[in-house]
Amino acid sequence: xxxxxxxxxxxxxxxxxxxxxxxxxxxxxxxxxxxxxxxxxxxxxxxxxxxxxxxxxxxxxxxxxxxxxxxxxxxxxxxxxxxxxxxxxxxxxxxxxxxxxxxxxxxxxxxxxxxxxxxxxxxxxxxxxxxxxxxxxxxxxxxxxxxxxxxxxxxxxxxxxxxxxxxxxxxxxxxxxxxxxxxxxxxxxxxxxxxxxxxxxxxxxxxxxxxxxxxxxxxxxxxxxxxxxxxxxxxxxxxxxxxxxxxxxxxxxxxxxxxxxxxxxxxxxxxxxxxxxxxxxxxxxxxxxxxxxxxxxxxxxxxxxxxxxxxxx
Amino acid sequence: xxxxxxxxxxxxxxxxxxxxxxxxxxxxxxxxxxxxxxxxxxxxxxxxxxxxxxxxxxxxxxxxxxxxxxxxxxxxxxxxxxxxxxxxxxxxxxxxxxxxxxxxxxxxxxxxxxxxxxxxxxxxxxxxxxxxxxxxxxxxxxxxxxxxxxxxxxxxxxxxxxxxxxxxxxxxxxxxxxxxxxxxxxxxxxxxxxxxxxxxxxxxxxxxxxxxxxxxxxxxxxxxxxxxxxxxxxxxxxxxxxxxxxxxxxxxxxxxxxxxxxxxxxxxxxxxxxxxxxxxxxxxxxxxxxxxxxxxxxxxxxxxxxxxxxxxxxxxxxxxxxxxxxxxxxxxxxxxxxxxxxxxxxxxxxxxxxxxxxxxxxxxxxxxxxxxxxxxxxxxxxx
Amino acid sequence: xxxxxxxxxxxxxxxxxxxxxxxxxxxxxxxxxxxxxxxxxxxxxxxxxxxxxxxxxxxxxxxxxxxxxxxxxxxxxxxxxxxxxxxxxxxxxxxxxxxxxxxxxxxxxxxxxxxxxxxxxxxxxxxxxxxxxxxxxxxxxxxxxxxxxxxxxxxxxxxxxxxxxxxxxxxxxxxxxxxxxxxxxxxxxxxxxxxxxxxxxxxxxxxxxxxxxxxxxxxxxxxxxxxxxxxxxxxxxxxxxxxxxxxxxxxxxxxxxxxxxxxxxxxxxxxxxxxxxxxxxxxxxxxxxxx
Numbered sequence: 001x002x003x004x005x006x007x008x009x010x011x012x013x014x015x016x017x018x019x020x021x022x023x024x025x026x027x028x029x030x031x032x033x034x035x036x037x038x039x040x041x042x043x044x045x046x047x048x049x050x051x052x053x054x055x056x057x058x059x060x061x062x063x064x065x066x067x068x069x070x071x072x073x074x075x076x077x078x079x080x081x082x083x084x085x086x087x088x089x090x091x092x093x094x095x096x097x098x099x100x101x102x103x104x105x106x107x108x109x110x111x112x113x114x115x116x117x118x119x120x121x122x123x124x125x126x127x128x129x130x131x132x133x134x135x136x137x138x139x140x141x142x143x144x145x146x147x148x149x150x151x152x153x154x155x156x157x158x159x160x161x162x163x164x165x166x167x168x169x170x171x172x173x174x175x176x177x178x179x180x181x182x183x184x185x186x187x188x189x190x191x192x193x194x195x196x197x198x199x200x201x202x203x204x205x206x207x208x209x210x211x212x213x214x215x216x217x218x219x220x221x222x223x224x225x226x227x228x229x230x231x232x233x234x235x236x237x238x239x240x241x242x243x244x245x246x247x248x249x250x251x252x253x254x255x256x257x258x259x260x261x262x263x264x265x266x267x268x269x270x271x272x273x274x275x276x277x278x279x280x281x282x283x284x285x286x287x288x289x290x291x292x293x294x295x296x297x298x299x300x301x302x303x304x305x306x307x308x309x310x311x312x313x
Numbered sequence: 314x315x316x317x318x319x320x321x322x323x324x325x326x327x328x329x330x331x332x333x334x335x336x337x338x339x340x341x342x343x344x345x346x347x348x349x350x351x352x353x354x355x356x357x358x359x360x361x362x363x364x365x366x367x368x369x370x371x372x373x374x375x376x377x378x379x380x381x382x383x384x385x386x387x388x389x390x391x392x393x394x395x396x397x398x399x400x401x402x403x404x405x406x407x408x409x410x411x412x413x414x415x416x417x418x419x420x421x422x423x424x425x426x427x428x429x430x431x432x433x434x435x436x437x438x439x440x441x442x443x444x445x446x447x448x449x450x451x452x453x454x455x456x457x458x459x460x461x462x463x464x465x466x467x468x469x470x471x472x473x474x475x476x477x478x479x480x481x482x483x484x485x486x487x488x489x490x491x492x493x494x495x496x497x498x499x500x501x502x503x504x505x506x507x508x509x510x511x512x513x514x515x516x517x518x519x520x521x522x523x524x525x526x527x528x529x530x531x532x533x534x535x536x537x538x539x540x541x542x543x544x545x546x547x548x549x550x551x552x553x554x555x556x557x558x559x560x561x562x563x564x565x566x567x568x569x570x571x572x573x574x575x576x577x578x579x580x581x582x583x584x585x586x587x588x589x590x591x592x593x594x595x596x597x598x599x600x601x602x603x604x605x606x607x608x609x610x611x612x613x614x615x616x617x618x619x620x621x622x623x624x625x626x627x628x629x630x631x632x633x634x635x636x637x638x639x640x641x642x643x644x645x646x647x648x649x650x651x652x653x654x655x656x657x658x659x660x661x662x663x664x665x666x667x668x669x670x671x672x673x674x675x676x677x678x679x680x681x682x683x684x685x686x687x688x689x690x691x692x693x694x695x696x
Numbered sequence: 697x698x699x700x701x702x703x704x705x706x707x708x709x710x711x712x713x714x715x716x717x718x719x720x721x722x723x724x725x726x727x728x729x730x731x732x733x734x735x736x737x738x739x740x741x742x743x744x745x746x747x748x749x750x751x752x753x754x755x756x757x758x759x760x761x762x763x764x765x766x767x768x769x770x771x772x773x774x775x776x777x778x779x780x781x782x783x784x785x786x787x788x789x790x791x792x793x794x795x796x797x798x799x800x801x802x803x804x805x806x807x808x809x810x811x812x813x814x815x816x817x818x819x820x821x822x823x824x825x826x827x828x829x830x831x832x833x834x835x836x837x838x839x840x841x842x843x844x845x846x847x848x849x850x851x852x853x854x855x856x857x858x859x860x861x862x863x864x865x866x867x868x869x870x871x872x873x874x875x876x877x878x879x880x881x882x883x884x885x886x887x888x889x890x891x892x893x894x895x896x897x898x899x900x901x902x903x904x905x906x907x908x909x910x911x912x913x914x915x916x917x918x919x920x921x922x923x924x925x926x927x928x929x930x931x932x933x934x935x936x937x938x939x940x941x942x943x944x945x946x947x948x949x950x951x952x953x954x955x956x957x958x959x960x961x962x963x964x965x966x967x968x969x970x971x972x973x974x975x976x977x978x979x980x981x982x983x984x985x986x987x
Contacts, residue, residue, distance in 0.1 A: 029407040032399060057789055104972045111732075111788065115926050116971045119964035122919070126961040129485060130512075132494075138487040139420045139442065140394055142427070231424040233394040239919065243796055250793050271396075272403075275388050279808055282351060286800025293790045293797065294782045353912070355812040485957060512957045516916055518714075518907030521707040522951035522959075525700055543814040543908045550906075554825045554832050555703075575816050575908060578823065 007175045010258060014171055018164040022157075031156035035228065037268045038163030039221050042170045044248040044260035046217035049174060051246065052255030053190045054207045056106070057114045060121020061245050064094050064215040066237025068222030070128055070135055073143040073232050078134075083146045087223040091216045098215035099208065106207045113211070121242050128234040140233030143226045159228050166224070167261070170217070174257045186210070190255055218245075251292050253299025262300050341384040342377075342645055344369070344635065345410030347400045347425065348439070348628075349417035352392025353486065353515060356542045358417040360613075360625030361439055362387060365414065367616050368632055378636050379644065386410055390421055397421035398428065405432045411645040414631045416440045417624075419487050426453060435638075435651045437631040439624070442491040446674040454654055454674040456630040456664055458565065458588070458682055460488070460539075461495035466586035466682045467537060467562045468503035470695070476534045476560070480509035480527045482520070482548060484540030489515075492539035492564055508533055515544050521551045528557055535559050541566025546575035553579035560584065565682070568623050573690060584695070586682040588623045588664045592692050606663050623664075630662035699830025704952040705945060706828075710837040710906065712944020713844040714740070717899035718921025719928065719936035720851070721892035727868035727931050728881075728888035731791050735775060735799035736896055737918020742768045743897025744909030745806050748815040757818065765897045771802060772893025776886050799914070807911040817904040840902045847898060848937055855933070864888065868931065916960075923963045927970055929977030938978060 025031050043065065050056050071090035075081040081089075105116045128135050135141060146153045153159060177183045185206050188196035197203055226232045235241070244267060252263020270288065274281045296303040346365060349358035369383050377383060386408045388400035397416065404410045405428065412435055416422030419442035429436045429452050436453050438445050443459040471479065479500070483493035489512070500507055509530045511523040527536060536552070536559055538545050545567045552561055561583050563572075568587035573580045589596060593606040609629060613621035634657060641656070642649035657676065660667040665681020684695040718736055725733045746764035751757055775798045783794055820839050825832040855861040867874040867884045875881050900909060907913075924943045928935025943963050951959040970977060 027406045029403045029405075032402045032406075036399070051789060057792070101968070105975075108971075108975050112971050112975055115923075115967055118919070119923070119967040119971075122964045123961050123968075126958065126964075130957045132490055137490045137494075138485065139418075139423065139444075139491055142423070229395060229398050229424070230427045231394060231398060233420045233424070235393045235420075236395060239915075246789075247793055247796075250789055254789070279350070280804065281389065282800050282804030282807060284804075286797040286802075286804060289797030289800065290779050290794050293786070293794045294779065297783060297786045297790045351807070351812075355807075355912075356814075359812050514960055516913060517959075518903065519707045519711055519948070520951075522704050522948050523956045525703045526952060526956075529700065543910065546814070547907060553823075554834055556825070556832060571813065575814060577816075 028156045035163045038167045041261045041264040043218050044264045045170045046214035048249045048260045050214045053186045058117040060117035062241035063121035063124035063237045064218040065222035068219030069226035069232045072223035084148045091219045094219035095216040098212045102208045102211045125237040146227035253301035256301045259301030341382045343384045343410040345404035345413045346387035347415035349392040350389045354392040354418050357624040360622040361628035364625040364628045394420035394424035398424040401425040439627045457627045460492040463565050464496040472503045478508045478534045480536045482538045486515045489540045537562045539564045549576040549579045580687045583687045626663035703831040704948040708945035708948030712941035713840045714899045715924045716937045716940025719924035719940045721895045722925040723936040734795040737914035738799045738802040739893045739896025740900035741914035743900035744904040747901045768897035769890045769894040772889040776889035814908045814910040819905040836905045923967050929979040932979040935979035
């Protein structure tokens with residue numbers, strides 16, 4: 001019996017989970033959590049391609065998210081653009097920005113991208129806070145609902161469908177990217193950059209491409225998030241949000257698509273669970289981060305996979 | 314046979330309807346709160362939570378409301394509006410609260426607004442910007458004075474002293490920027506021109522650069538600072554260091570003894586609008602606010618060994634308003650509570666006297682602010 | 697005109713001295729281990745808050761200060777022992793997350809034990825401003841710059857003349873070689889954290905009379921210190937100091953001459969420019985080779 005490749009099986013399992021989840025969600029608050037998890041997971045998968053495969057960190061990804069969110073908000077509410085068009089335009093703009101920043105920096109070796117993205121993320125947040133005539137300033141602005149072809153997306157059920165589809169598509173794209181011939185270059189870089197260079201892989205160009213892709217993905221999810229929540233504030237582009245995104249990737253497992261999903265679930269649920277700690281949330285959160293990284297340095301999924309492989313005969 | 318079953322089931326149905334109503338009599342009244350107890354707005358949210366907890370316990374000790382106990386379900390939005398939105402959903406859909414007292418920051422309140430309006434549950438906000446109640450939203454009320462009122466009170470005082478050229482230094486926080494916007498909007502009404510308009514960040518450690526620029530403006534007669542927490546204290550210190558002599562006005566964001574403590578001698582002569590709570594002891598014996606504010610100050614001090622803050626006062630007023638509305642509505646039916654809130658008249662709070670209506674969901678007027686000046690390291694009531 | 701420039705310069709140098717101390721803390725830990733310690737800002741905060749708390753207990757100010765520095769050094773030691781060492785030879789990214797987790801724990805503990813309020817320390821030698829060529833300077837600023845200079849000189853002596861210090865330098869140049877000649881790299885790592893903790897604390901205590909301290913003042917300071925260190929060339933001590941001072945001055949100039957709203961963006965614009973045109977920083981650091 002020909003066994004389906006593990007990635008296809010995993011995708012089928014993901015589809016099954018996403019389809020069955022609505023059966024167990026008791027009320028719209030739980031839908032809300034699921035939607036937020038789905039959105040974050042999409043960003044995490046994109047970010048994982050960057051961190052897990054090309055070994056670069058972005059400490060300002062929330063900036064791209066914020067740009068997407070605000071571009072959608074401003075274009076659709078102040079200039080009357082159709083939301084779908086605003087979303088695409090925002091993603092294109094963010095991709096261009098990412099390209100401009102990454103090209104000069106990724107040619108260098110080392111963690112310069114981390115610093116560049118750190119700077120960029122904070123500059124974006126400051127701009128969003130200061131240009132209040134356009135962005136509503138520190139108190140943020142309202143965002144009209146998302147509508148396409150005259151039909152409006154409203155309510156948790158619609159958005160859950162959007163989130164689930166987006167997540168499945170992103171997982172499928174990422175897995176295909178990695179396993180396809182073009183994606184082999186990614187795996188080569190992950191294994192050894194110098195070896196990849198030796199066999200002729202244009203490492204720098206690959207890194208730029210992955211960075212731009214992950215930035216565009218963040219922008220799209222930012223736009224969708226803005227329409228879902230109905231309100232956007234500069235905090236979404238902040239440094240702490242960027243750190244949260246990186247943590248989702250690293251916690252779940254670098255170079256593991258499903259690890260990103262697990263990491264997102266854990267990190268999105270954690271504040272809800274920690275709300276019982278009454279004042280000790282920050283300490284608890286920090287402690288959890290440290291423990292996870294010390295005990296499971298490769299992330300949850302790869303470590304578990306390694307353990308399972310070891311115990312299997 | 315069939316007829317009997319029908320009658321039995323009909324009677325059963327009637328009882329089934331009645332039972333929950335009777336059970337409601339014993340169910341606790343659930344109040345949901347989303348406050349910023351961590352993050353940049355923790356300075357405001359922390360006393361708000363403490364106030365709610367203390368007074369809720371006291372009300373329960375005295376027998377509760379309509380024979381039912383009060384229950385508080387609260388979440389911390391960490392000063393992030395998106396989180397506030399999520400927690401509001403949790404309170405409405407999962408915790409099924411009857412009333413919301415929430416929104417330490419304007420951003421949080423506005424992020425929760427669409428949800429609240431859709432779900433049809435009353436929200437009493439604790440945030441300052443005028444946009445919360447203007448235009449009036451059916452289910453949203455607020456207890457703090459608006460930033461526009463603060464600007465107007467300050468300009469009123471300036472006009473009395475013949476000041477016409479004023480410099481504005483505002484914080485880049487939500488409070489500061491919203492206040493700056495209102496300040497610019499009402500300046501002309503009082504014959505005031507803003508000759509300087511600078512900003513500083515809430516965690517800035519030094520604003521001498523901005524103050525140096527302001528000092529250089531020809532003919533400037535006063536400086537108005539709009540911010541809260543430690544920022545204005547840094548401004549005040551730098552102001553003294555640079556030897557600036559024009560009168561310094563602050564906003565109600567620093568109506569606290571902590572401001573005098575932090576700014577030290579430099580605070581001498583600073584004027585600001587404040588709720589009566591800050592000068593509880595200096596109020597005239599027949600001042601209608603005196604009993605309430607002195608009792609709040611005493612209760613808070615007893616419990617937390619700390620001075621009560623005017624921000625905590627907003628929470629107290631919200632709680633008492635909510636309780637009064639529930640009593641008048643005879644229950645927790647949301648629409649009934651909402652109308653009862655709108656019909657509140659002559660309600661005395663720590664912030665002032667509230668007279669709400671269908672077109673005014675805040676209910677305070679300028680007299681709720683008192684103009685104060687710092688003299689000899691303490692607050693003096695002006696006029 | 698000149699007095700305005702001078703005023704900006706004074707405030708820039710004062711703030712810059714704090715950035716310099718923060719940047720030095722980054723540089724020392726980075727040199728010893730390649731770790732970018734995101735908890736550095738919290739060391740600055742902890743120093744100030746601890747001093748305030750100890751002084752409030754009734755201890756005389758100098759004693760409170762010394763104890764606060766010791767407490768923060770201890771915090772550094774605990775972080776190294778319980779967070780960095782167990783991670784072993786982890787990759788850079790997990791280590792960054794660990795230091796971020798550590799910073800949250802420190803911040804959270806201070807928030808719970810010392811509250812969310814803002815606190816101040818009394819100025820060391822009074823609040824009477826000094827007038828110099830039309831600009832004014834608070835005596836505390838002189839303390840900040842002066843003590844920072846003394847600390848930098850002491851560190852230079854330590855790294856240049858003592859065996860311990862030279863061992864640390866050797867480890868930063870080549871860890872393997874250092875281990876081969878018998879240097880205990882583990883104790884070097886421990887010392888680097890303790891030293892950075894103490895450095896941060898000194899910075900925090902020096903500026904507390906000027907800028908106040910609260911449980912969340914470490915975040916921005918840490919970030920700007922990191923920028924300053926990178927500006928000067930990550931790993932170079934001199935670079936950290938120069939980077940910090942330069943950053944402070946440029947920030948003040950931006951607030952004074954360009955726009956006060958974008959003052960905070962200046963360090964980050966600077967880092968982008970440096971990365972595009974001068975990635976090694978002012979004083980050239982080693983590049984990290986990936987093999």
